[in-house]
Amino acid sequence: MSEPSLPARQLGRQLKRMRERLGMTQEEAGAPLRMSTSKMSRIEVGYLPPYHDFRALLDRYNVVVSDWDEYIEAYDRAREKGWWRNYGIGNRGFLPIEAEASVVKVFQFGYIPGLLQTEAYMREVFAAARVPMKPKVLENEVAVRLRRQLRLTVEPILKYHAIIDEHALRRPILGRAERAEQLRHLIERARLPNVTLQVVPEDVGAYPGQFGNLIVASFDDPEEPDIAYVEHIFGSVHVEKEGEVSAARLAFKDFADRALDEEDSIALIERL
Known part of the structure; x- marks a missing residue:
């Protein structure tokens, strides 16, 4: 598994702040979504979850659907491969x-x-x-x-x-x-x-x-x-x-x- 990029780490920190504002532990946030504490921890340090898991987290953190666009854009940017990958790096x-x-x-x-x-x-x-x-x-x-x-x-x-x-x-x-x-x-x-x-x-x-x-x-x-x-x-x-x-x-x-x-x-x- 490759190291998370800077945009992915930024997104992970943002998800962590959203969880903490609601006063949830990683276990409390992830349990209804069938996400383990270890998976929640990986997500918050920048390892991106599958797209539908990400949307489920937004819903879990009470983000209204009309505000999802900015988060989806951040997710897409975090998924982008750096230009160096084309050179085998x-x-x-x-x-x-x-x-x-x-x-x-x-x-x-x-x-x-x-x-x-x-x-x-x-x-x-x-x-x-x-x-x-x-x-x-x-x-x-x-x-x-x-x-x-x-x-x-x-x-x-x-x-x-x-x-x-x-x-x-x-x-x-x-x-x-x-x-x-x-x-x-x-x-x-x-x-x-x-x-x-x-x-x-x-x-x-x-x-x-x-x-x-x-x-x-x-x-x-x-x-x-x-x-x-x-x-x-x-x-x-x-x-x-x-x-x-x-x-x-x-x-x-x-x-x-x-x-x-x-x-x-x-x-x-x-x-x-």
Whole structure:
């Protein structure tokens, strides 16, 4: 069973609030509908029930039929498959999180972040994967990353704050002309109103960011907590515990404080 999407989790929370307003336990709400407590619990964390069960819950929670349309629309949206499913990607991992996020903060030490890469750069990165990719898989990865980049320019617009270590800008991943194209692309992206780009200069010396990459995603829904995503050599870790996410936010702030401001960061990239 795949992880519930953000719209499904939102709908589950809404059903939970409706139940609680009536002072019902999960058992009391579900028993007349032949729904077990475990099924009610799954529904309220975002695992969608069959359509007729959903309608039965609306009726159980005294929602008048004339008001059902907005709930049915929310249900249909929660059932929609993300575009990434067409590329063979499930609901696990960071991509579905990014697709629903309104703000993403990313720190990259070794590479330029994916949403800011040119196609030539991403091809070199994918070609250097620890497990070599077959040509068809590589093309699929490139197509997915290019699609992800649309969030920077197409509604719903993503607010994106990227911090890059100068080391990543100087790595000779590309030839001279392609490298210059990548740096120009960074400057163009940095001038978008929804993009903030900072560079940690080499003269900062040793700092905790040298141990790995970090992403923090935030959402418009105030009840949807921030999610942190930490990448390492063997994969990545998806972090939701508030204490750990708070530590990730503090780490990102520390990296931002060490980095050049936006104007000086762009000036550094222009010199390179």
